[in-house]
Amino acid sequence: MKKAILLLSSILLLFAAVAQAHGPTRQKVVIKQQIAASPQAVWEVVKNFNDMSWHPAVTETKGDGGNAAGATRTLTLANGGRIHEKLEKYDETKHTFFYRIESVDVQVLPVTNYSSWFNIKPNGEGGSLVTWKGAFYRGYPNNDPPPELSDQAARDAVTGVYESGLANLKKIVEKDT
Amino acid sequence: MKRDTAPIRFLMERAAAYLVAFSIAAAGQGVSAAPFAFVTNQGDDSVSVIDLSSLRRTASIKVGSKPAGIAVSSNGRRIYVTNPESRDVYLLDGVEFKALTRKALGKGPLGIALSPDDTRVYVADWYEDRVYVLDADDLSILERIAVGDSPSGLEVSRDGKRLFVADRDDNMISIVDTGEYRVIRRIAVGKRPFGIRLDPDGKRLYVANVASDDLSVVDLDSLSVIATIAVGSTPYGVAVAPDSRRVFVTNQHENTLSVIDPEKLEETHRLAIGEFPEGIIAHPDDGRVYIANWFDNELVVLDVESLQIIKQIPTGESPRAFGVFVAGGS
Numbered sequence: 001m002k003k004a005i006l007l008l009s010s011i012l013l014l015f016a017a018v019a020q021a022h023g024p025t026r027q028k029v030v031i032k033q034q035i036a037a038s039p040q041a042v043w044e045v046v047k048n049f050n051d052m053s054w055h056p057a058v059t060e061t062k063g064d065g066g067n068a069a070g071a072t073r074t075l076t077l078a079n080g081g082r083i084h085e086k087l088e089k090y091d092e093t094k095h096t097f098f099y100r101i102e103s104v105d106v107q108v109l110p111v112t113n114y115s116s117w118f119n120i121k122p123n124g125e126g127g128s129l130v131t132w133k134g135a136f137y138r139g140y141p142n143n144d145p146p147p148e149l150s151d152q153a154a155r156d157a158v159t160g161v162y163e164s165g166l167a168n169l170k171k172i173v174e175k176d177t
Numbered sequence: 178m179k180r181d182t183a184p185i186r187f188l189m190e191r192a193a194a195y196l197v198a199f200s201i202a203a204a205g206q207g208v209s210a211a212p213f214a215f216v217t218n219q220g221d222d223s224v225s226v227i228d229l230s231s232l233r234r235t236a237s238i239k240v241g242s243k244p245a246g247i248a249v250s251s252n253g254r255r256i257y258v259t260n261p262e263s264r265d266v267y268l269l270d271g272v273e274f275k276a277l278t279r280k281a282l283g284k285g286p287l288g289i290a291l292s293p294d295d296t297r298v299y300v301a302d303w304y305e306d307r308v309y310v311l312d313a314d315d316l317s318i319l320e321r322i323a324v325g326d327s328p329s330g331l332e333v334s335r336d337g338k339r340l341f342v343a344d345r346d347d348n349m350i351s352i353v354d355t356g357e358y359r360v361i362r363r364i365a366v367g368k369r370p371f372g373i374r375l376d377p378d379g380k381r382l383y384v385a386n387v388a389s390d391d392l393s394v395v396d397l398d399s400l401s402v403i404a405t406i407a408v409g410s411t412p413y414g415v416a417v418a419p420d421s422r423r424v425f426v427t428n429q430h431e432n433t434l435s436v437i438d439p440e441k442l443e444e445t446h447r448l449a450i451g452e453f454p455e456g457i458i459a460h461p462d463d464g465r466v467y468i469a470n471w472f473d474n475e476l477v478v479l480d481v482e483s484l485q486i487i488k489q490i491p492t493g494e495s496p497r498a499f500g501v502f503v504a505g506g507s
Contacts, residue, residue: 023261024243024303025219025261025262026495028472028495089431098430115430133472135453135471135472142304143284143304
């Protein structure tokens with residue numbers, strides 16, 4: 001029993017260490033989307049941190065703390081994977097927020113130390129320019145990552161999340177207006 | 178015999194450096210002793226050369242893969258770059274802006290610093306948890322020094338006898354005796370120390386702690402942390418004004434710059450500076466601080482006194498500029 005507890009705690013310790021460690025090269029992804037609706041109309045759909053139902057990959061959002069800095073949410077994905085996120089900054093007037101992933105299994109999303117900004121601006125033609133960007137490290141903190149945990153895999157995964165999310169957001173907002 | 182000629186050679190080199198400086202001044206390019214900033218662009222495998230008189234990018238030098246760390250010799254003629262992905266160090270010509278030598282090194286070379294006499298290069302290996310000591314002329318390996326977990330920022334004392342290493346994943350600063358090539362002392366700092374900088378007179382070491390959002394101030398006489406100053410979110414790099422009256426910290430996730438009063442040991446200003454500020458340095462005599470914004474792909478030029486942004490200069494993709502990227506900077 002004692003052995004089992006020791007083993008468990010060392011696994012937990014290892015996990016904590018892995019969660020902090022990362023490689024030497026940070027990655028970035030920026031995806032922009034034009035939407036034929038006002039920034040306010042787009043904002044109405046995305047503004048609640050504890051509701052990410054506008055993203056097609058998210059089946060459930062459980063949130064705590066509303067839209068205040070420090071609020072947390074857990075996203076459940078269609079494949080059952082979970083992502084735990086924390087809101088760091090929220091600005092209603094600028095239609096922007098900034099959040100981080102607190103923890104995620106790299107099998108679900110192959111990234112570590114992930115932070116992200118979501119921002120909506122007028123596009124000058126009556127519509128909106130939505131920008132979603134992320135900064136993160138690959139899922140494998142050591143050298144010579146397996147292909148599924150490489151820099152490229154991390155960028156591809158985040159790009160997929162942003163593109164599918166923004167395409168769906170465009171569909172939702174443009175249908176509403 | 179070799180020892181006897183060393184001071185003469187040193188003097189001749191200095192004289193040559195002054196001649197170069199004067200001829201540059203005569204050519205109308207300004208009288209600054211450090212006319213260029215060298216910015217590593219991790220996203221496009223290059224170093225941007227920024228002319229600090231015209232405040233324009235004048236050249237781009239191809240280096241290895243995912244360059245991050247940088248060190249510039251005191252006369253500005255030699256530039257050293259770490260490439261963690263191609264696992265090598267480049268020596269660049271700081272006058273002709275071209276690569277001179279490449280040296281394969283370790284598993285993840287990142288932090289880099291020069292000895293004050295410019296004869297040795299220290300390179301921290303992120304994965305091997307050690308510091309390599311290289312000959313600054315040919316990049317041959319002189320020694321390997323075991324340090325703590327994930328060593329990142331490096332600084333060398335003004336007398337060259339001590340090397341300071343931020344052991345990021347140990348929450349420690351290792352102090353290395355550069356004569357004996359071993360760690361002689363470790364000092365606990367905040368969480369995940371990354372960028373470090375000595376003040377110009379070498380009496381203090383400032384340590385940016387990424388995960389505890391603070392700055393540790395280490396007094397190098399007593400070898401103790403005399404203050405821990407709260408700054409913005411995820412502090413990454415530190416710079417100290419040449420007169421030591423201001424300390425600057427880049428707060429990566431907050432897109433801000435903390436300005437610290439080193440006498441009162443408190444933050445006096447927090448400025449919006451651009452997205453993901455990282456590498457930072459104070460110029461030795463032009464009254465400016467230079468900041469690489471990783472997300473915005475630009476070098477911000479800030480006036481030390483007025484704290485006004487003078488210019489944003491485009492760089493390559495994802496600039497890091499981790500180290501002393503202006504000759505004689507602090």
